[in-house]
Amino acid sequence: MTARDEYDRHLSAWLAAEAPAREPEHLLGEVLARTARTRRRPAWRFAERWIPMSTITSRLSPAAGIPWRPILVAGLLLIALVVGALVVAGSRRQQLAPPFGAAANGQIAYSVNGDLITVDPKTATTRTIVSGPESDSGPVFAGNGSKLAFVRGEDGNRQVWAADADGSNPRKISGPFAKYPGWVEWSPQADIVAVEIDEDAGRIRMARADGSGETVLSTGLTAAINPIFRPSDGNQILFRGQATDGTWGLYLMGRDGSNLQRLALDPGFQSDPTYAQNRDNYFWGGTWSADGRTLLYHTPEADGSSTRGLGFRIHTATIGPNGEVMSDKVLVFDVAHDDEFDAAFVPSMDAITYQSAAGGVFQSWRASLAPGATPVALGPQALDLIGRVPSPDGTSVLLVTGDPATVTHVDLASGASTPFTAGSDVAWQRTAASD
């Protein structure tokens, strides 16, 4: 027996001994109970079953040229009209959306087979904006709508690229990395992309959007993840960090890495009876109001009302300009929910959207912040986390459920849901108001 054979035998034997002998008794029953009430997806929903994906992709490509017979006067008139339209469109393109708060709805981007596609939500016109042999995915529009970041390559050679919002002028801005970046976030000025990489323990990359390089901010923490710029000037960055003693928290620092501080949120959290076993679940989902004064986040709460004993609850905290915590309140919309989490303000700031989990079923909600208001369920329930992409104008939301992903457009006023053709990595461009 060779050393390699002996090693293989040892490893296989160790894995067999280490693996549990059997599954928990309740597991099969739970699975079958869930499958019995799970609606199956009909075969026609899987496009690749009927049509090769290459065919689908080619159909999304721009059509071939349209034949036409030139007539001099009509042609000149047409040219004049086109030039006029371009001038108008060009002048509009110069206007940028405000990076926070309400804006007009622009293009919706997502990836298909390694290319980036946009669809106009008004006309349903699709366009391939980034294509080629490389695998591109994960589009993220800048808040002002002018630019687009995305991830190029495969594991072992992942890169972050930036382009103009229409896909033109693509350039690499960060990488290569071994794995898919954990977070990509634009500054309000669209000049910097904050990038979080798994292997960058406690560091955040600030990649210049023009491709001229990047600055790595070292926090001295064990982990620094989910960086977001604080409205409205973006001079501060909020992120979730883990101190060397293992404690997680939400941290604030200048965009140059200065004045790092842990926000004094949820006082006494370390006294929770089950803190030690749930330590890694504290302080998730930090997101700002458009004015940068109110912070939403979620963290475990032992409120005694959950069937699971301990669940996430949403907090709303008022934060001063230098990171002072002026107030910190818990929002509980339905005590029967095991968890309420993943909250974000709607642009009008008088309501939030969030999701809940109860008995393993996930649901998105819109809740007015007026006293006594009842939350309204949004879109379909799901058996896993629901991705939520709000429309820039605040009137609707795209919900991403399942794997393969199903995208549903939900009108917030009427609650009407309609299927929407897009990938799971869908992003919605903000544009300047058309008036």
Add this chain to the structure above:
Amino acid sequence: MHRDLVERAMVGDHDAFSELARVSIGRLYAAARLILRDPQRAEDATQEALVAAWRDLSSLRDPERFEAWLHRLLVRACYREARRGRRRWAIEMDIRPSDRIEHAIEPDPAVALADRDEIERGFVRLDQDQRTVIVLHYYLGLTLDEAAIALGVPPGTVRSRLHRANRILRAALAVDAGPVTNESRRLA
């Protein structure tokens, strides 16, 4: 895997799917436990994989590929479990107290006690990608090409991950064994 069961399940026979789930669930759970190193998350990943299998079974073109397809669903579910909290939308973490699963299996005499400890120490040093490929190859017995399909990555990526994982495990064995005086302990 019984082709007739798969074919019946594909057209919506829940009893047939129940039988498929019954014969598969132990191995799926065990693999998820090894990959995720967490009993509660392994339960969740196993559930998600089987629920997705039932939901999307009509997309399966070849019943003979059911097992490979199930492995792929499990791997994806494990990655989702591991990623929770890392993505913008993936925030919910399972915080139920975990149930300890009793190990009814006897230690394999092929692995000496010291080696078990050393392999354990090496195994916890692997990242998720490396653990997954080790489990697929050495525990589930997948070939590297089959593992590549389950992982949705090129075979070359699987080979490089396996190479790196084995290097770490062998290093752990070598280091934790202390000064090597007995050539038979050298597994590399």
